[in-house]
Amino acid sequence: MSVAHPVAHAHDPYRLGHGGGHGSEAQGHGEGGPPSKRIIVGYGFWIFLLSDIIMFSAFFASYAVLAGATAGGPGGKQLFDIGNVGIETGFLLVSSFTCGVASIGAAARKFWLFQIGMAVTFVLGACFLGLEIKEFAGLAAQGDGPQRSAFLSAFFSLVGCHGLHVTAGLMWLLTMMAQVLAKGFRADIMRRILCFSLFWHALDIIWVAVFTVVYLLGVVR
Secondary structure, three states: OOOOOHHHHHHOOOOOOOOOOOOOOOOOOOOOOOOOHHHHHHHHHHHHHHHHHHHHHHHHHHHHHHOOOOOOOOOHHHHOOHHHHHHHHHHHHHHHHHHHHHHHHHHOOOHHHHHHHHHHHHHHHHHHHHHHHHHHHHHHHOOOOOOOOHHHHHHHHHHHHHHHHHHHHHHHHHHHHHHHHHHOOOHHHHHHHHHHHHHHHHHHHHHHHHHHHHHHHHHHO
């Protein structure tokens, strides 16, 4: 029967990284070994999303401070078309559902369910983005661009930042469709689909906050 060296126990009294008395070497700290790549990637991507939410929180705080700084110009009540923004919101919320359908298709390894779900998500996201660009262009054309007042600078910064995230998400979506078409549902691609799904749903949540704080509160001020 082998006897553990007393010096080893002095440096590692709880036998971290060892078999814990069962005679099996663990690959990491404790008996279970290191977590899977899916867990590591998911955890790391949540950290990225949290940092993104912190950035949006700063934009929201700036907008809240500057919402009344119109410099004698129009405010949200005069500028915002709540009907148009409601349609935008509908497009994005439905796209969250179709993204979930695509995720179910990927989990079930159903190629066409995944591709159709992602294609519909792309169309809805592109419609949302098109309406947002139309709104920005209309405001700029009538002289109400970001340079008009601090209120409009904060508005264009917050809503425009979300629009840039949606644009990046649409490009990422097309990349995922192409990768699944070329390589199938490999483990690394499944991890990327998981990250994309988290990203897209986070954008929907942020937009609900934008719709409430910027548009709904803006038209009643």
